[in-house]
Amino acid sequence: xxxxDFKKRLRVKIYELFLADGRCPKLEKLAAALDCDLxxxxxxxxxLADAHVLVLQPQSGEILMANPLSxxxxxxxxxTFGKAGPRSWYGNCIWDALGVIAMLRSDGRxxxxxxxxxxxxxxxxxxxxxxxxxxGLVHFAIPARRWWDDxxxx
Amino acid sequence: xxxFRSEEHIDRWCSAWKLGRGATLTVEQTWRxxxxxxxxxxxxxxxxxxxxxxxxxxRSLGLVSxxxxxx
Numbered sequence: 001x002x003x004x005d006f007k008k009r010l011r012v013k014i015y016e017l018f019l020a021d022g023r024c025p026k027l028e029k030l031a032a033a034l035d036c037d038l039x040x041x042x043x044x045x046x047x048l049a050d051a052h053v054l055v056l057q058p059q060s061g062e063i064l065m066a067n068p069l070s071x072x073x074x075x076x077x078x079x080t081f082g083k084a085g086p087r088s089w090y091g092n093c094i095w096d097a098l099g100v101i102a103m104l105r106s107d108g109r110x111x112x113x114x115x116x117x118x119x120x121x122x123x124x125x126x127x128x129x130x131x132x133x134x135x136g137l138v139h140f141a142i143p144a145r146r147w148w149d150d151x152x153x154x
Numbered sequence: 155x156x157x158f159r160s161e162e163h164i165d166r167w168c169s170a171w172k173l174g175r176g177a178t179l180t181v182e183q184t185w186r187x188x189x190x191x192x193x194x195x196x197x198x199x200x201x202x203x204x205x206x207x208x209x210x211x212x213r214s215l216g217l218v219s220x221x222x223x224x225x
Contacts, residue, residue, distance in 0.1 A: 051202065052202065067195070068188070094156060095187060099192035102188050102193045103192045103193065103195045103196055114157065114159045115158055123157070130181055137158050137160065140176045141171075143176065143222075144221065144222050144223060145224050
């Protein structure tokens with residue numbers, strides 16, 4: 001079991017590199033950035049995943065979700081308009097996509113579509129005002145106590 | 155957690171996936187949930203909320219039904 005301090009530094013580095021590079025860091029890059037062995041990062045990321053802090057890809061063990069960010073393309077494209085200019089991200093779901101905007105404390109918008117019919121939808125956040133065009137509703141299919149049973153489906 | 159155009163579209167999706175209806179939030183409610191849940195995620199001192207803390211957050215947003223219970 002790695003120390004809480006190491007896992008904290010790892011978690012901070014994951015988000016730091018994700019935001020700097022615009023894509024999720026590979027485990028090798030994290031090991032180099034933290035000046036430690038790849039096996040240390042591999043084991044510690046598994047421990048963070050077991051604690052529901054991260055979600056890992058099932059085959060490679062690379063990071064799949066550093067919530068609210070997704071490491072892989074999804075149906076929830078997030079554009080943020082911060083001081084550094086426009087940036088683009090993927091959210092894991094509509095909650096997480098809006099969470100990216102909240103986490104970065106910027107204005108932004110989510111480009112997605114109706115999960116039923118595929119009609120394009122945009123949810124825009126400006127200040128604390130949020131608008132969906134066309135109007136929409138968010139559906140949570142799985143009760144909270146079962147969210148982590150299958151977090152990818154959820 | 156998916157976005158739909160209307161209640162009717164949610165019903166159609168649930169039927170196609172053979173799932174019962176879950177919880178439905180407005181986009182405004184979902185934004186407030188996302189803001190409360192994620193605004194501190196970049197803090198170096200961030201930690202997962204305890205179950206009680208998560209329940210309190212849900213309660214503060216009016217999400218008090220059994221659907222939102224984590225245990």
